[in-house]
Amino acid sequence: MPVTYRCTNCRFEADLGWFHHHRFDDGYFATKLLVCTRCGTSHQVRIALRASIGDLARTGPRCDVSLVNVGQHRARVLAAIRETTGGGLHDAMLRAAQVPTSLVEDVDLTEANEIRARFESAGGQVDVRMRPPEPAPPPIPKQRDELGVWVSPEGGGEPAWQVCPIEGERRGEFGEFDLEAQSCYRCAARGTLVSEIPSEVSCCPRCGEDALRAQGGWIT
Known part of the structure; x- marks a missing residue:
């Protein structure tokens, strides 16, 4: 500074x-x-x-991930929400009550698939949507x-x-x-x-x- x-x-x-x-x-x-x-x-x-x-450029598709189904194991899904968003229990409960709801935006495909697997193992379901490709920077x-x-x-x-x-x-x-x-x-x-x-x-x-x-x- x-x-x-x-x-x-x-x-x-x-x-x-x-x-x-x-x-x-x-x-x-x-x-x-x-x-x-x-x-x-x-x-x-x-x-x-x-x-x-190459270290600065973002390669590969970018994704938005939303929670679409909490399922029967609410406590597990709440834990998955907190792990994914970094928020507290109150925030996780609000998201679970407002499905479909956004979890994270603009993440790479690898991270999106990890989130998908996390919620599937907890009994929940997420939707992964690809973002339109961005033009290559100069x-x-x-x-x-x-x-x-x-x-x-x-x-x-x-x-x-x-x-x-x-x-x-x-x-x-x-x-x-x-x-x-x-x-x-x-x-x-x-x-x-x-x-x-x-x-x-x-x-x-x-x-x-x-x-x-x-x-x-x-x-x-």
Whole structure:
């Protein structure tokens, strides 16, 4: 969870920490927010998606499962409902009294068949319905880790993230690099890019006053 730091003496503000992305279309799954402790310039590391595309894609048919018959062994079926939905006894009793009723939605065929077998052994009956197939998602590009800096364009305009060259060796297929070996884009200081500030440090990197304070965070 990123933490927002503000200086009570000047207008300096920076978000530091790690957050994950909700979409992976660009080939990146997380971002680490950084700041230069010497000049206060914001940087970031975009972390390339490590999982293969096949690991992310849902393969095979998807199913909805509904309870259609409780049968004679009510207690067994109530236990099967609780195991399937994760709900309590009261919820299971409500579902059993309202058949046909939905149990789970959008599960793969293997899980649907396991649920079917569970209820059949308990004396109940479920209905498994296949969902229409979803279109295949577009391919996700394979990326390497990327260092960026928050700067204003040379010709003027709104600040934006700009890719920085990586110093030193890159490792592996995702181009991992040592953050300690990277220089600040603005002041060229090396080893000053950090994603967290120790609690005992309160000196503002912009004005130098003892006025830097953590003021809450945010969750993606």
